[in-house]
Amino acid sequence: MNPWLSFPCRSPCLKAASRAAARNEQLTKPQGALGQLEALVIRLASLQGRPEPAIESPWISLFAGDHGVAAEGVSAYPQSVTGEMLRNFTHGGAAISVLAKRLDAPLEVIDLGTLGDLELPGVRHLRLGPGTASFLEAPAMTEAQLAAALDAGYESVERALTAGADLFLAGEMGIGNTTAATAMACSLLQKPAPELTGAGTGLQPAGIARKSAIITRALERHRLDPAVPLEILRHLGGFEIAALCGAYLHCAQRGLPVLVDGFICSVAALCAVRFNPSAHDWLIFAHHSAEPGHRAVLAALGAKPLLDLGLRLGEGSGAALAVPLLQQACALHKGMATFAEAAVSGQDS
Ligand SMILES: Cc1cc2ncn([C@H]3O[C@H](COP(=O)(O)O)[C@@H](O)[C@H]3O)c2cc1C
């Protein structure tokens, strides 16, 4: 197993949190009037270790990989879309490309293993394989592939830190990956496939039933132990999901706060937290995806996402959309006057 996986996670700074909470009490607004934003800023203060947190350098890593199980017709789109989107990401045409540009955030695109073998400028091609094996026939990944994918996540976090990132966002691209993520969620949560399976890119009800039956077959074939999350990841996951899991664990080890995107990223986060529960402190959940399995995954994580917009895209798009909210929350906390500074009367008794 990758040696760094056993490194401990950092502890959030309680002193910064209590100083941020004290400042929050002084600001010229009724107590609690900024709702969830207040707790969010206090939490960010504890993660950044400073009483006045700020998001100045968000970083986005986008992990792509193909899935053997896509051959079973579990997606509304052909498998070739994964590789085709790589070019779109670097040419600026994908949703996450537009959002990254608006945020002025670096967007690195990592191809962990897709069907095509084109060298695309601006893409890091790691080529762990032409995609995972179909989990109906074999474990999705070999041990070496899992290790390399986890390392890819680790390396992304190191690059983000070198670039001075103060918030880590990740996205995923991989046709068929809602099937992989749903299978993982079923296994981690010990829930039956029909309860968690959804439309992904837009399957019709008959397609969803078929997808759910395929997941049930995989669960029966592999019979995985929920107490061994990395084996669940290796058998049922994907290269990009493993990279996400590795990145989230390493962010927690290095003390870099994370904004988690939708369903697929949340399953990677659940896997990371099952592997090391202390990773949980570093994960902020951006949004509630329309994919039905997301609810159970968020509930298992005790997570209350910031947004609920009916998004079902992935790519890190929901996380990117939440960045301005975090930035505004920080700006309010830093910029608002205190009652004393503004000579405004405080609360009666
Ligand atoms: C053009 C296009 C762009 C996307 N960007 C993200 N996804 C999303 O859809 C895929 C998962 O859904 P499923 O499991 O149904 O295949 C992933 O690639 C995910 O990131 C996309 C899907 C498509 C078609």
Ligand SMILES: O=C(O)c1cccnc1
């Ligand atoms: O919420 C997600 O991550 C998601 C949902 C559908 C398709 N792709 C991604």
